[in-house]
Amino acid sequence: MSRDRNQGRTDDSLMEAASRLPTDIRPQRDLWPDIEARLGTPAEARPERRWRLAGAVAAAVGLVTVSSLVTLWVTDRSEPVTVSRIQGPMAVTRPARSISGDARFGPDYLLGPKYERARQALSEDLDSQLEALSPETRDVVEKNLEQIRQALAEINGALADDPGNVLLQQLLMAAYQDELTVLMEVNRMARSLPTRKEI
Amino acid sequence: MRLLFVTTLLALFVAPGWAATPIDEIADAHPRGDVEVSNVAGEIKVTGWDKEQVKVTGSLGKGTELVFERDGRRTLVKAEVPSRTRNVGSSDLYIMVPEESRVTVTGVSADISVTGVKGALRIQSVSGEIVTEVFEEDVETKTVSGDFQIRGHDQPALLTLTTVSGNGRVDGIRGELVVQSVTGDLDIRSEVLDRARLRTTNGDIDLQAGLGSDALFDMEAINGDLRLDILGDVDAYFDIETFNGSIDNSFGPDPVRTSKYAPGRELRFTHGEGKARVRIKTLNGGVTLRGS
Numbered sequence: 462m463s464r465d466r467n468q469g470r471t472d473d474s475l476m477e478a479a480s481r482l483p484t485d486i487r488p489q490r491d492l493w494p495d496i497e498a499r500l501g502t503p504a505e506a507r508p509e510r511r512w513r514l515a516g517a518v519a520a521a522v523g524l525v526t527v528s529s530l531v532t533l534w535v536t537d538r539s540e541p542v543t544v545s546r547i548q549g550p551m552a553v554t555r556p557a558r559s560i561s562g563d564a565r566f567g568p569d570y571l572l573g574p575k576y577e578r579a580r581q582a583l584s585e586d587l588d589s590q591l592e593a594l595s596p597e598t599r600d601v602v603e604k605n606l607e608q609i610r611q612a613l614a615e616i617n618g619a620l621a622d623d624p625g626n627v628l629l630q631q632l633l634m635a636a637y638q639d640e641l642t643v644l645m646e647v648n649r650m651a652r653s654l655p656t657r658k659e660i
Numbered sequence: 661m662r663l664l665f666v667t668t669l670l671a672l673f674v675a676p677g678w679a680a681t682p683i684d685e686i687a688d689a690h691p692r693g694d695v696e697v698s699n700v701a702g703e704i705k706v707t708g709w710d711k712e713q714v715k716v717t718g719s720l721g722k723g724t725e726l727v728f729e730r731d732g733r734r735t736l737v738k739a740e741v742p743s744r745t746r747n748v749g750s751s752d753l754y755i756m757v758p759e760e761s762r763v764t765v766t767g768v769s770a771d772i773s774v775t776g777v778k779g780a781l782r783i784q785s786v787s788g789e790i791v792t793e794v795f796e797e798d799v800e801t802k803t804v805s806g807d808f809q810i811r812g813h814d815q816p817a818l819l820t821l822t823t824v825s826g827n828g829r830v831d832g833i834r835g836e837l838v839v840q841s842v843t844g845d846l847d848i849r850s851e852v853l854d855r856a857r858l859r860t861t862n863g864d865i866d867l868q869a870g871l872g873s874d875a876l877f878d879m880e881a882i883n884g885d886l887r888l889d890i891l892g893d894v895d896a897y898f899d900i901e902t903f904n905g906s907i908d909n910s911f912g913p914d915p916v917r918t919s920k921y922a923p924g925r926e927l928r929f930t931h932g933e934g935k936a937r938v939r940i941k942t943l944n945g946g947v948t949l950r951g952s
Contacts, residue, residue, distance in 0.1 A: 594804075595769070598787050601805045605824045605842040608862050612882040616943060619903060623922065628901050632943050635880055639861055642840060646802060646822055650786055653766060 566633060567620040576637075583644035590651035602647050609640045680719035680749065685728050689714040691758045692779065693733035698766040700741055702750030708759030708776035715756040721749025762797070771806075794819055794833060814851055821846075827863075839865070851891065853877070860884040864945075871896055875936035881945040888940065890951035895932030900940045900947055901925070909949040 564572040564580060571577070591599045616633045620626060689695070691712045697704055702721060714735050720726055727738040739751040750770070757763060762779035765772050772783055773791040780797040783790050790801050790808040798818040801808055808828040810819065816835035821828060823844040830837070830848040836855035839846055841863045848858075848865070854872035858865050859880045867879070868889040875896070879886045885905075890896075900907055900915070907915040907925045918924040927949075940947050 594786065598804055601787075601825050605861075608843060612861055612943070616882070619943075626903070628903055628918075628924070628941055629943075631941060632880065632882060632903070635859060636861065636882060639840065639842065639859065642822070643824060643842060647804060647824070650784060650802065650804065653784070 564637065565617050567617065567624050567630070569624065572637065580641065580644070583641065583648060586648050587644055587651075590648050593651045594647075602643070606640065606643060609636060609643065612636050613640070680721055680751075682717075682719050683726055683753075684717050685726070686713055686715040687728065687730055687735070688712060689730065689735050689758055689761070690733040692760045692762070693735060693758070694764070695735045695737065695755070695757045695761045696764045696766075697737045697753065697755060699739040699751055699753050699770045700768045702739070702770050703752040704755070704765055704767055704770050704772045705753070706755045706757060706763055706765060706772075706774045706777060708761070708778065709756045710759060711756070712758050713756070714758075716753060718752040718754045721751045724749065724751050812850070816854070841865070858886075860886075871936040871938075873935060877936070877938045877940075879940045881942045883944045884942070885946045885948070886940055886942060887948040888938065888950070890949075893932070894951040895934065896936035896938050897930045897934040898927060898938045898940075898949070900927040900938075900949065902942045902945070902947060904944045905942045906946040907949070908946065911951055912949075 564577055566572055587602075591602065594602070613633065613636050616629055616636060620629045620633065623629065689712055695706070695714060697706060703718075714730075714737070716726070716728055716737055720739060723742060725740045725742070727736060727740050729736045735757075737753060737755055739753060757777060759776055760779050761777060762781070763774055763777050764782045765774060765784070767785040767788050769787045770785060771788040771790075772785050774781055774783060775791070775793050777793070778795040778797065781792060781794075781799045781801075783792060783800070784802045785806045786803070787805045788803075789806050790803060790810075792799065792801065792808075792810055794810060794812040794815075794817050796815045796817050798820070799810070800820045800822075801810070802822045803826040804824045806823075806826045808821065808823065808826060810821070810828070810830045810833070812819070812830070812832035812834060814832055814834050817833070818836045818838070819830070819833055820838045821830070821840070823839075823841045823846075825843045826841075827845045828841075828847070830846070830850070833848070833850045834852055834854075837848065837850070837853055837858070839848075839856075839858040839860075841860040843861065844863045846858070846860070846863065846865045846867075848867045848869065850867075850869040852870040852872045854875050856867065856869065856875075856877045856879070858867065858878070861881070862883045863881075864885045864887075865879060865881065866887045866889075867877075868891060869877075870891040871877070871894065877888070879888065894911065898912060900909075901918065901924065903918075903922075903924045905925070907927050909915065909927060912927065912929045912931055915925040915927040918926050931951075940949075
């Protein structure tokens, strides 16, 4: 109770002191002329703001660029990205002539550029290595590769209608592996054909 | 140190152009060494024997030379065709090797037979036929269009087969089997398999095998048909699915449609305790499952 009474007395004295303060404080000099002068020259302030804005944009662009380059460098050194979203018709290099189309993974994705490069290189190798094989064997290889590529097209077509189908995704990946295996094995076989060894 | 102990035979100069040159050479060899054999066309027949020697008989075709050398544990037998030589005659090489040897055979249109050799084998022929046996060591065969016939001895081993269009038959294999085919048809019989990974694009695969304890069977096809006959007791979990193919099973529940709007079928069930695991997937190919 006594604490409340003391607190009330303190509040009353503060209110009384506040009421004795002046209601306004005049500045030591007239500030209006300077303010008016600045309001009269707005064009002088804009270039400075524009430069600041341009600087901020440049910094942002620089940051994004550096960040992208770092990301690219890091991902390039680590495991290859297996698929990338299709950005447009010219997103990847066209494969070798014996490859009928892009390595699509369903309607929206392409296998990554590393895969495309490997596939294209193997296909080009095969074009030259096939010369070492008999016409009959060459015919067998080409027809079987064509069958794999028809299977790839068929699965991709089915995936276009049902992009989330896990079975189709598994079979598509296996079919791409089969294609690479045939390309690699036939290349390897053709290279290892017995030839004269100079002794 | 490299030791060249049999001279090269120049068949071109010692025989009339149209005649084959007979060969009969023998040399000591390491009992568990590596023997490498190659021949473009004709026949290669390698047989294991109980001697520590490699013997080569047969005949060399026109324009072909025989290279027969030993370098430590390695023995090379090669029917060598001079560069840019056309119309080369085929050569037949009949080779006896120590039965524990590891043998690598490479042919183009040469038919290859390797029997009685218990070491690891690597056999490759582009269009020739391959006949071989599997004992306890790994065997790997590769062919483009050549057919193959492989017989096991019910001993655990890894057998890897890669074929483009060649058809094949495998009997008596145990252990692990890995097969990849594009259009070749495969017929496989085995008392027991622990691992089987079989994949084909448009070929048909017919596997008749018992399930080893904790076995893993994985079969995939695009348009090819897959058939699995399980010998003996069935104790496995089955995961079978087709996108557009039929499923015909003699046990377990009926397959069901994967979707009201899609033609595919799926069949997932456990028979027994489900110790083994069988996975079969196709795009358009049909699946047949038999067992008791």
